[in-house]
Amino acid sequence: MSGEILYSVRDLVVEYDTRTGPLRAVDGVSLDIRRGEILGLVGESGCGKSTLGKAMMRLLPRNARIAKGELLFDGQDLMSLSEEQMRHVRGGKIGMVFQDPMTSLNPVQRIIDHITETIKTHKPDASDDEARERAEFLVERLGIRKDRLDDYPHQLSGGMRQRVMIALALALNCDLVIADEPTTSLDVIVEAKFLDLLRDLRDEFNLTILMITHNIGVVAEVADRVAVMYAGEMAEVGDVHPVFAEPAHPYTEGLLKSVPNIALDEEELYQMKGGPPNLLHPPAGCRFNPRCPYVMDICVSQDPPMFPVHGGGGVAACWLRDPERKRSESD
Ligand code: ATP
Ligand code: SF4
Numbered sequence: 001m002s003g004e005i006l007y008s009v010r011d012l013v014v015e016y017d018t019r020t021g022p023l024r025a026v027d028g029v030s031l032d033i034r035r036g037e038i039l040g041l042v043g044e045s046g047c048g049k050s051t052l053g054k055a056m057m058r059l060l061p062r063n064a065r066i067a068k069g070e071l072l073f074d075g076q077d078l079m080s081l082s083e084e085q086m087r088h089v090r091g092g093k094i095g096m097v098f099q100d101p102m103t104s105l106n107p108v109q110r111i112i113d114h115i116t117e118t119i120k121t122h123k124p125d126a127s128d129d130e131a132r133e134r135a136e137f138l139v140e141r142l143g144i145r146k147d148r149l150d151d152y153p154h155q156l157s158g159g160m161r162q163r164v165m166i167a168l169a170l171a172l173n174c175d176l177v178i179a180d181e182p183t184t185s186l187d188v189i190v191e192a193k194f195l196d197l198l199r200d201l202r203d204e205f206n207l208t209i210l211m212i213t214h215n216i217g218v219v220a221e222v223a224d225r226v227a228v229m230y231a232g233e234m235a236e237v238g239d240v241h242p243v244f245a246e247p248a249h250p251y252t253e254g255l256l257k258s259v260p261n262i263a264l265d266e267e268e269l270y271q272m273k274g275g276p277p278n279l280l281h282p283p284a285g286c287r288f289n290p291r292c293p294y295v296m297d298i299c300v301s302q303d304p305p306m307f308p309v310h311g312g313g314g315v316a317a318c319w320l321r322d323p324e325r326k327r328s329e330s331d
Contacts, residue, residue, distance in 0.1 A: 006176060006208050007033040007056065012069030014048075014055045023279050025051040025064075027232040030306075033176070038202055038209045040219030040240070042255070043229035044276050049212045052229070053178050056210075057094055058086050074175065091121060095169025097162060099181040104165065105153040111164055112149040115139070118171040138167040141204075142197065159190040163197070170205055180212045195222040216255050220244060228252045231277050231287040234306070238314030248309035248316035251288050286319065294320060 014026040025048040033039050041049050054060050056071060058078060071078040078089065090096075098104055105114060115138065116131040126134070136146040142163040144156075153161060162182050169177045179198075183191040199222060201207055211223060219226050219240065226243050228236045228251065236249035247253040257270035274291040277283055283290055289299040298319050307321035308314065319325060 004035045005032045006035040006074060007210075008070070008072040009052070009056060010070040010072065012052070012055060012071070013067040014051050014060065015065055015067050016051075016061075017063045017065075018280070020280055024067075024232055024282075025279060026055060027282075029069075029229070029232075029234050031227055031234060031237065033208060033210055034225075035175075035208050036202070036206055037224045038198065038211060038222055040216075040223035040226045041210060041212045041229065042214065042216050042219050042226060043235075044255075045214055046276055046279070047229045048232045048279075049214075049229055050180055053096075053180050053210065053212050056178060057090055057096060059090070059096075092172055093175050095165075095172060095174035095177045097165040097169065097177060097179040097182045099184050102153060102161065105161065107153055110150055110152055111139075111156070114153075114164070115149070115167055115171055118168050122172050134171065135167075138170050139164070141170075141201075142167050143193075157190075158185045159194060162186070162194060166198075166201065169207075170201070174207070176208045176210065178210045178212070181214070182211070183213070183215075183218060191218070192221070198222055217259050228255065231282055232279055233287060234315075234317065235288070236309075236314075236316040236318075238310050238316075239312055242310040242312070242314060246310070248314065248321055249288075249318045250292050250294055250320070252316075254291070286317070296320075 009029060009031045012026050012029045013024060015022045015024050029052060041052065043049055055066055066079065073089065074093065078086065081089065112132065112135055115135040119131040119134050120126055135149060139149060140146055144160055144163055148156065156164065183194055186194060195218065198209060202209055211218065213219060223240050225238065226240050227234060228249065230251045236243060236247065236252045243252060244256060247256055254272040258272060260269060272291060277287060285301045286299045286304050289295045292299065296319060304317045304319045306315040306317050307323065309316045309321050
């Protein structure tokens with residue numbers, strides 16, 4: 001991994017128009033994705049993960065808009081591109097893998113046609129034989145027998161369809177793959193194999209992967225770094241090992257304690273109290289304050305900024321990590 005930033009999201013605000021007013025699904029999020037890393041973006045349902053992923057591709061639904069912020073991909077400001085130019089970025093630089101690939105695969109087109117068409121978009125001079133050969137190499141690399149190339153999408157299992165989506169991203173030579181809940185519909189064994197494969201592909205093809213998931217266990221399996229979102233905001237970002245060993249944000253701690261197997265030295269599975277807030281009316285101050293076991297006076301009135309934690313670029317939006325507070329306590 002180079003440490004070079006491939007994608008930088010700066011102070012992003014995304015709003016949906018709803019019948020009851022504008023809903024800020026992403027509210028002032030900044031996030032850097034480093035070239036060659038697997039970054040896990042995690043949080044409970046409704047925290048804005050998918051909206052952030054879609055905004056990064058500028059693929060939002062009609063009732064949504066990017067109200068503010070910058071999307072800097074490989075030195076290019078994506079917000080300044082026309083829709084036509086954006087299609088080139090999506091078709092050649094950033095690939096997406098969704099939970100249900102059936103929605104992205106044409107049901108009446110065979111897998112071979114999906115992949116060879118994609119190869120030819122990327123390399124218009126490739127002959128039919130060359131495109132077929134490359135398609136066979138890619139699917140076999142992904143653990144699918146090459147005779148399955150003549151199948152239609154519905155003839156493949158969910159896990160195979162996920163791998164076809166990855167093959168399409170590889171066919172394009174994408175720099176970045178955004179995978180939104182790619183393993184949610186897979187059983188645990190297929191999921192584990194898929195995660196192993198992702199790691200291998202990252203190494204072999206120098207891919208950068210943003211893995212969006214509600215399952216922090218998946219992040220533990222596969223990611224180098226983790227970004228934890230809560231109620232439209234970023235709660236904590238850092239390398240997986242320090243974040244999992246010593247979470248700096250009480251929400252991250254709650255998420256980790258709620259997972260079987262990676263529970264932090266607790267005998268019984270922990271359940272976080274309450275649920276995420278309604279984003280039409282988020283609580284004042286720290287949005288996690290109604291659920292936080294460590295809430296302090298300042299938390300209900302002032303939104304915490306990001307404080308450095310763990311060294312190595314880790315950050316957490318929690319007043320407990322305010323160096324000023326630590327200093328005044330030790331006075
Ligand atoms: P999930 O895993 O359940 O999809 P998520 O963390 O990815 O959750 P989003 O889907 O990004 O969260 O949703 C964030 C917020 O935006 C939620 O409050 C959701 O209700 C709202 N939202 C999402 N899509 C729309 C839409 N098309 N119109 C209005 N509100 C939406
Ligand atoms: Fe809890 Fe306060 Fe930290 Fe928010 S800022 S997570 S309420 S301690």
